[in-house]
Amino acid sequence: TTHYLFIVVVAVNSTLLTINAGDYIFYTDWAWTSFVVFSISQSTMLAVGAIYYMLFTGVPGTATYYTTIMTIYTWVAKGAWFALGYPYDFIAVPVWIPSAMLLDLTYWATRRNKHAAILIGGTLIGLSLPMFNMINLLLVRDPLEVAFKYPRPTLPPYMTPIEPQVGKFYNSPVALGAGAGAVLTVPIAALGAKLNT
Numbered sequence: 001t002t003h004y005l006f007i008v009v010v011a012v013n014s015t016l017l018t019i020n021a022g023d024y025i026f027y028t029d030w031a032w033t034s035f036v037v038f039s040i041s042q043s044t045m046l047a048v049g050a051i052y053y054m055l056f057t058g059v060p061g062t063a064t065y066y067t068t069i070m071t072i073y074t075w076v077a078k079g080a081w082f083a084l085g086y087p088y089d090f091i092a093v094p095v096w097i098p099s100a101m102l103l104d105l106t107y108w109a110t111r112r113n114k115h116a117a118i119l120i121g122g123t124l125i126g127l128s129l130p131m132f133n134m135i136n137l138l139l140v141r142d143p144l145e146v147a148f149k150y151p152r153p154t155l156p157p158y159m160t161p162i163e164p165q166v167g168k169f170y171n172s173p174v175a176l177g178a179g180a181g182a183v184l185t186v187p188i189a190a191l192g193a194k195l196n197t
Contacts, residue, residue, distance in 0.1 A: 043181030126181035
């Protein structure tokens with residue numbers, strides 16, 4: 001029980017930290033222009049945090065538990081912005097849970113092999129998280145209209161939303177985000193697990 005209460009505290013503080021960093025919550029005025037940075041930071045954050053606590057408890061399911069807390073807490077933040085008068089679509093809550101479930105499944109299927117969890121699970125996180133969040137973004141109603149009408153108060157002048165060019169695969173945020181996320185999460189998660197042992 002103490003282990004899980006500890007995870008609750010850390011997950012809540014992790015969410016607060018990354019909200020203040022700017023990319024953890026999908027503000028519509030940054031949603032497309034910062035998707036690559038978002039994918040890298042989220043994949044890394046999820047892999048390191050979830051693997052660390054999953055190995056800490058030794059229980060498959062801990063990663064999903066960890067991300068569920070972050071999701072609930074972020075929905076609370078979304079509600080707070082909505083209460084301030086911003087539209088419901090102003091913030092799109094990131095999708096972490098499916099990627100964490102893949103990590104838990106890897107840990108369980110490999111009979112709690114921590115190296116397999118790091119290599120296979122970390123890669124699955126890096127590949128799946130950008131895809132799930134791109135689907136999440138596609139469901140936002142008129143993101144550019146919302147971005148121009150309700151700019152984020154802390155948005156600096158040089159980050160004014162610019163309508164993206166469509167149709168260039170080499171500039172695809174999904175391709176770049178998935179590739180970079182998959183490559184970076186494994187060594188960083190391995191480092192986190194090494195520090196845990």
